[in-house]
């Protein structure tokens with residue numbers, strides 16, 4: 001469960017990106033985060049995995065109080081919150097296998113557990129046959145699949161996707177969407193910031209529209225709601 005109460009975020013440059021935001025997201029939900037550029041979507045999302053800390057208010061993720069959480073405890077939170085980005089952020093000198101295994105090595109899993117799980121998640125994303133390839137040998141869609149595999153390898157309760165289809169052609173984007181749905185169906189909360197109106201309008205889920213640093217609309221099975 002994720003809960004934000006009366007959250008404000010003012011950056012050092014004086015911009016208030018989040019301006020009195022309240023929201024609650026239950027375990028297992030699929031939530032789209034939509035809104036115009038500069039509305040505060042990324043800041044909102046970054047506060048869930050403690051990339052940003054609010055200036056005021058409370059953020060709770062499961063049993064973690066993210067305002068009180070000490071920096072050295074952040075890795076414990078990150079085991080429960082996987083993140084994928086628009087630009088994938090794979091490590092270019094590591095193979096597909098190594099990119100995913102790395103996420104488990106840093107949390108201290110043993111080599112046998114790692115091998116089993118890495119092959120399992122790469123199978124889930126349909127890339128078991130490309131384990132030895134490097135990121136630059138893969139298409140954008142394949143790179144995003146590796147990034148998703150890496151994000152779910154430690155079985156997080158929450159998967160955050162910040163514009164995951166932003167760099168992909170429509171057909172590839174649908175493949176990524178199917179994968180996020182599959183992960184959600186297995187019980188993981190999925191929070192996806194997106195400008196992809198086709199996806200939001202066709203695969204209906206809860207929509208949180210962020211405008212001026214607040215939730216301007218919170219709608220079950222909502223539409224995209226903006227010109228695209």
Ligand code: ADP
Pocket residue numbers: 011012013015016017035036037038039040041042043044
């Ligand atoms: P969105 O994801 O909806 O485009 P952001 O959360 O990225 O919105 O940005 C909200 C506002 O905060 C914008 O005015 C942006 O310029 C500002 N902002 C975002 N990140 C930073 C930062 N690290 N430092 C200063 N200002 C920022």
